[in-house]
Amino acid sequence: MKINNKNTKKIDCKDIDTLAKIIIERFPRDHCEKDAYKVLITTILSQRSRDENTEVASKQLFEKYPNVESIANAKPEELYELIKPAGLYREKAERIIIVSKILLEKYDGVVPNKLEELLELPGVGRKTANIVLHVSFDQAALAVDTHVHRISNRLGWVKTKTPEQTEEELKKIMSPQLWGPINGSMVEFGKNICKPISPRCEQCFLTECCDFFKNKYNSKT
DNA sequence: AACTCGGGGCA
DNA sequence: TGCCCAGAGTT
Known part of the structure; x- marks a missing residue:
């Protein structure tokens, strides 16, 4: 089954909040257990x-x-x-x-x-x-796991070596209200599309904003 | 900064 | 069979 974009207007690749919201919207992660x-x-x-x-x-x-x-x-x-x-x-x-x-x-x-x-x-x-x-506490907490670290670097949002650096840099460029939900959604996005090895770029909706995707066709190494 | 723990799923 | 996964502690 195909996913059709409701609106065909172009994505502003510099608007990280909007990109993050797209990922959150497409890959929601419910936390039924809050205890x-x-x-x-x-x-x-x-x-x-x-x-x-x-x-x-x-x-x-x-x-x-x-x-x-x-x-x-x-x-x-x-x-x-x-x-x-x-x-x-x-x-x-x-x-x-x-x-x-x-x-x-x-x-x-x-x-x-x-x-x-x-x-x-x-x-x-x-x-x-x-x-x-x-x-559990509904705080603006940014959890940087391997998915957030990898995807943030692939998209070119940050250029970092460690998750700690990613957390620091990401907080500077993303609204606090997105810090919480982006983690779970990045996990789902990372498992289904932006996988560590052989990512499914042909299914991805963010290729036009992705450094990793562009470099696949530029680099000869 | 590199190394280690570990069962289970997938290629 | 080899490699990887919502990492953290130790060296």
Whole structure:
């Protein structure tokens, strides 16, 4: 089935907000689960793992250990089989147990809504923390994962080596209201079209604004 | 800055 | 069979 553009007016390739909105509109990502604790644990499980496997793992986990108290009191070995589909299951099991204990001891079992406090939790880095801040606390948090880093560079929005640099530069050129939703949409866009290897440029709606696409036909290397 | 953890999906 | 995935911690 074909996708027809409603309006045929040309895209302004310098208007990054508009381009971002197009991506967000075409690749919406619903976050049905907003409970901060479940989002936090699920996001830790999702690190270096595919969505489908993460979903299975977190479902199995919360079925037997439905809240922060039960996970805090669990032993790592008890969680191995439940979260195994997500991979890296030994580290993740230990980390979510320690995280749960810290939440109970320091935060009365409630997930903090400040970046610095989230970053103190083991297994929580900038990407995981910003996803929680956006999904659960509705903050203007920009989570730069491999998709955001790759696609932002391909489109020529930034020229950066590390995700940290991408986060810094992207914040300068994109409206804060888009920081939250752009991440999830970039993930979907990146999985379906702008893939790491053999991207489907023939299906892409942004080729006229894409440095990567243009260079494919210029470079001889 | 490079290395490592890891099961599952896909080419 | 080889490579990659909503990364983070260690060296």
